[in-house]
Amino acid sequence: MKLNLSRREFHLTAAHMLLASSAGGALLGGAGPVFAQSSRAVKLGTFGAIDAQNYIRAKNLAPKTFGQGVGSDFVTVRAGSEVISAMAGGSLDMCNIGSSPMMVGYANGLKASMVYVYKNIVDSECLVVQGNSGITTVAGLKGKKIGLPFNTSVHFAAVAALKFAGLGLADVQLINMRADQIASAWQRREIDASYIWVPVLPRLTDDGGKIIFKTGDLNRQSLLIFDGLLVRDEFKRKSPDLVLAFLKDYEQIARGFKQDPKDVVDTMTKFLNVDEATVMRSLNTFYPVPASEQLSSRWMGKPGEKDTGVLKTLRTQAQFLFESGQITVMPEDVGGLVDSSFVAKMVA
Known part of the structure; x- marks a missing residue:
């Protein structure tokens, strides 16, 4: 159950490539290049895939995305369970993740919430x-x-x-x-x-x-299978502007992935050391959902909405996880996992 352009694409091969890359960036448990002089910093997860985080990393766009003086640390993870563990330990602030491991984390008390539908899974x-x-x-x-x-x-x-x-x-x-x-x-x-x-x-x-x-x-x-952007609640409270800044840039980058594939191919073939066919296959199975659509009841809905497509899917997944023994306690209300307030700000 568990949405690189899937978080999964190249999560084995590219993670190893990035280990040897001179581009830098932290692996889970690594030191990571958070800028010491920065008063604030963001720890952004990536699956070593053709994703917005690695595009930002490859093009050195973090200062533009988050602002000068904000440090950025790119943390490479290999599975949803690593995302959950890293957020629980405070070593990761934001990352795309499938709804299944997201629900496992929530059921086990992880203080984090989904603020955005990162991608709709259709034919990948x-x-x-x-x-x-x-x-x-x-x-x-x-x-x-x-x-x-x-x-x-x-x-x-x-x-x-x-x-x-x-x-x-x-x-x-x-x-x-x-x-x-x-x-x-x-x-x-x-x-x-x-x-x-x-x-x-x-x-x-x-x-x-x-x-x-x-x-x-x-x-x-009426079941939606998707990746969501999960954000650690403490980071969301302390730096809501950085969360919103990433989401705004993500939407622009995602649009570019579909409208200007040449730029993405040129950038990611060099950064991840993969061929053009691999990048195009990823782009062809990447389906972003614009914020304006996410605010509809079909997706996340407006803040406080209870009967939405995302919540229906999460409830169904929680039931599946409980019945299959992957979680031991059925969450009483999965609504606490979803925060559409940032999406609302994007379309205001």
Whole structure:
């Protein structure tokens, strides 16, 4: 269940590239280049992906985004659980994260809130079957082996897709696999299907795999799968202007990702040492949601709204996490996780 342009894209390979990069930036637990003279600083998370944070980093835009005299520390993380741990320890202020680990953190008392829908997940995560299987629908997976990483957005999406197709967990074999294990298991034909994200997904389709379900298909069931921007509550209270500054620049950068891909390709191929096709694949599966849309009840809604698309999805995810034993206490009110006041300021 758990939205690089996904937080997941290149989160293994690029993180290692960044370790050796002379561009600097902190890894989780690292020293990090927070400017000593700064009276204020922001610790901004990135999954080592083609994301707005790394674009800011590559173009050295932090002084423009946050203002002169504000220090910036880019913290590279590899999983949503690392985001939660870092925020709990105060070593990370803001980061994009999937709604599943976000809910796990909230249920366990993390003092942080989602202030923005970072991206809508549509076709960067898909359910793919072996090309010679003859399976054309989700219902056709009965009795089959499906490999996927547990406790992620694809885990939640897979269970939801099975449910809407009339199948329960007892009807299939869900196999917990790391993303980097799936391609080899697929090649050995040890699994009949996989629900996985880019960049693993293209490796499966290149090997004959057929996509039968996209995460965006859940929209028809009023479920939204998304990445949110999570902000530590203490930082939000002390530096609301820095949160708002990042969101305003993020929206502009996200627009540029779609409207001016050449600039992004030129920037990110050099910064992450990846090829153009990889960058374009990421851009083509990146779906930002403008602040004006986020303020509608379909997404975050206006401050204080209780019946919104984001809240409905979070409640459904919380129930899934509780029933699957991933959280031990069902949150009484998930509304405390969502703060749309910054979005409201952006469109005022």
